[in-house]
Amino acid sequence: MLVLEKLMFLPVFVLFINLFVSGLIINVIQLLLWICVRPGSPWLFQKLNYYLLYVLWTQIVFIGEWWSSSTCAVLTDDDTWSKMGKEHAIVIMNHSFEVDWLMGWMVCEQSRLLASSKVFIKKSIKWIPIIGWAWQFGEAVFLERNWEKDKVIMGKQVKNLGDYADPVWLLLFAEGTRFTPAKHAASVEFANKSGLQPLQHLLLPRTKGFLLTVEHLRGKFPAIYCATLAFNCKEGATPTLKNMLLGRRVIGEMLLERIPLEDVPENPQEASKWLYENYHHKDRMLDAYKREGAFPSADSFGKKHHFQGPIRSHFRPRRLWSVIIMLTTSYITLPPVLYALYALFCSGIVNVLIAVSLVLAVGYALYKLVALTRVSKGSSYGRSSPEKKMS
Numbered sequence: 001m002l003v004l005e006k007l008m009f010l011p012v013f014v015l016f017i018n019l020f021v022s023g024l025i026i027n028v029i030q031l032l033l034w035i036c037v038r039p040g041s042p043w044l045f046q047k048l049n050y051y052l053l054y055v056l057w058t059q060i061v062f063i064g065e066w067w068s069s070s071t072c073a074v075l076t077d078d079d080t081w082s083k084m085g086k087e088h089a090i091v092i093m094n095h096s097f098e099v100d101w102l103m104g105w106m107v108c109e110q111s112r113l114l115a116s117s118k119v120f121i122k123k124s125i126k127w128i129p130i131i132g133w134a135w136q137f138g139e140a141v142f143l144e145r146n147w148e149k150d151k152v153i154m155g156k157q158v159k160n161l162g163d164y165a166d167p168v169w170l171l172l173f174a175e176g177t178r179f180t181p182a183k184h185a186a187s188v189e190f191a192n193k194s195g196l197q198p199l200q201h202l203l204l205p206r207t208k209g210f211l212l213t214v215e216h217l218r219g220k221f222p223a224i225y226c227a228t229l230a231f232n233c234k235e236g237a238t239p240t241l242k243n244m245l246l247g248r249r250v251i252g253e254m255l256l257e258r259i260p261l262e263d264v265p266e267n268p269q270e271a272s273k274w275l276y277e278n279y280h281h282k283d284r285m286l287d288a289y290k291r292e293g294a295f296p297s298a299d300s301f302g303k304k305h306h307f308q309g310p311i312r313s314h315f316r317p318r319r320l321w322s323v324i325i326m327l328t329t330s331y332i333t334l335p336p337v338l339y340a341l342y343a344l345f346c347s348g349i350v351n352v353l354i355a356v357s358l359v360l361a362v363g364y365a366l367y368k369l370v371a372l373t374r375v376s377k378g379s380s381y382g383r384s385s386p387e388k389k390m391s
Contacts, residue, residue, distance in 0.1 A: 012067075012245050014334065017362055018326070019059050021333040023130030026052050030137040043165060050166070053115035053138050055325055056130070061109050062322040064102050068244040070236070072103045072229075072252035073315045074110070075295055079308040080225075080258040085111030088161075088168050088220065090213060090261070092275075093227040094202055094282050095173040097239040100229055103252040104171060107227075110316040111169075118161060119171045120154075120209065147208060154212050162220030169225075172213060174205035174275060196276065201286040205279050207272040214264055214271060221261055228255040228282045230289040253313075255285055255295045259306050 030052055038045035064070045074081065093104060101119075108114045115138075123142040125132045135142075141157045143150045161168050177183060183203055191198035198204070229252060236251030237243040244250055265271045288296050297311060344355035 012063075013363065015059075015063075015067075015326070015330075017337055018330045018333050019056075020130060020362060021337055022059070022329040023056055023134065025333075026056050027130065027133045027137075030134065034137055046164065046166075049137060050115045053134060055329070056134050057105060057114050058109070058322040058325050059329065060102070061105050061114065062326050063244055064099075064106050064250075065109070065318040066323060066326075068247050068249055070103075070106070070244060070250040070252070071315065072106045072110075072254055073313045074107060074254050074256050075311050075313050076256040076258070077307045077309040077311060080256065081314045083223075083258065084225075084256075085113050086167060087222055088164070088217075089170075089223045089225045089258075090217065090221055091169050091171045091225045091227055092174055092210075092278065093171060093229055094179075094279075094286070095175050095177065096179040096202070096229070096286075097231065098178065099239045099241055099244060099250060100173075100178075101171075102241070102244070103229060103239075103250075103254070104227075106252075107254060108169060109319070109322075113167055113169060116164075116166055117169045117171060120173070143209075151208070151212055154209060155216060158213050159216040162217055170213070170217075170221075172210065174207075174210050174279070175203040176206045176209075177203070179203060197280065199279060199283045201290070202279055202283050205275050207275055210275050211268050211271055214261065218261060218264075218266075224259045224261055224264065226257040226259055226278060226282070228285045228295075229253075230255075230286055230295070232293070234293070253289075253295065255311075257306055263306075 030049060033045055033048055033052075037048065074084075091104070093100065105114060105117065108117045118138070118140055119135075120141045120143055121135065123144045126136060126142045127133075139157065139160065141154055143153065158170070161170060179202065187203040188198040190196075191204055196204065231239045232251040232253060233239070237248035239250045239252070264274055285295055288294075295311075341355050341358070344351040344358075
């Protein structure tokens with residue numbers, strides 16, 4: 001079995017070489033556009049950068065949609081489904097597994113705005129070649145996890161998103177980190193000390209970033225999409241990036257409720273309470289999913305839900321664009337790279353060592369990419385004072 005797994009990684013290794021080389025080319029073009037186009041026309045820069053980001057991100061979505069045949073169905077009402085991808089929205093999603101972000105991207109691709117998705121992300125990722133550099137040019141919001149510094153950065157960058165002409169989704173993992181037993185224990189301890197009701201399947205959300213985001217986007221973004229993501233592990237594989245790279249199908253289901261942003265109270269204390277209630281709602285939905293194997297119907301939510309009719313499972317077929325882009329970029333990048341490696345291997349011991357070093361470097365980069373997504377590699381949440389971490 002171990003031998004088969006290693007063999008399965010060989011084509012992934014080739015795909016990663018293509019991602020690395022094409023990504024570097026895209027980064028260089030982005031840099032040139034940033035220097036030459038953005039100062040004169042931010043709108044034109046955003047338009048051109050959209051297509052560059054799409055070429056890059058769709059190569060990663062290809063792993064989910066085509067390589068592993070993974071799926072993510074959206075359970076919502078018809079009215080919400082018709083608006084997805086046609087309006088600005090803040091997406092509040094739970095963060096329980098290492099491929100939550102990839103499932104989110106697959107839903108973005110279904111909604112035709114993969115390259116318009118924005119995210120809050122750790123500043124340490126900012127300087128990672130290809131992905132980190134692309135996020136910089138894509139105007140992602142990088143955070144240092146120091147509120148005095150972050151509130152200035154967030155205020156400026158989030159406010160700019162409201163000026164985008166085309167629809168933008170801003171993904172917010174309000175928990176601030178991925179779920180682990182240690183982090184959950186810290187969350188429960190903090191809830192008990194603060195007089196809050198602890199959550200069973202989630203961490204308590206952090207409110208400061210949410211309040212600042214809503215403050216700057218109120219009147220510019222019409223809606224919040226409350227997204228609760230669960231995985232069907234009976235019919236699909238455990239939701240890990242390694243399983244998807246090995247071609248194992250992961251099945252996600254996302255319960256999505258569209259909430260008008262104006263429904264969030266303007267008073268900070270009331271808005272914080274609203275966010276806590278939102279996460280308690282998510283927790284109840286996840287509990288029902290774990291018990292019943294499905295999310296509840298809209299009839300069982302009570303009077304406070306915002307569904308405009310019955311909940312149905314919506315899913316748009318995967319598009320061929322990711323396949324076309326993967327084949328095109330591979331045709332451009334792989335022949336010269338493989339020929340160069342072949343020439344090095346056939347031209348003396350020094351060049352062989354150089355070729356081996358390059359191959360090992362790419363392999364190490366792929367390993368670090370997988371390791372980066374693991375739950376165990378999350379933040380220090382739960383290993384230090386919970387009072388400091390939960391704000």
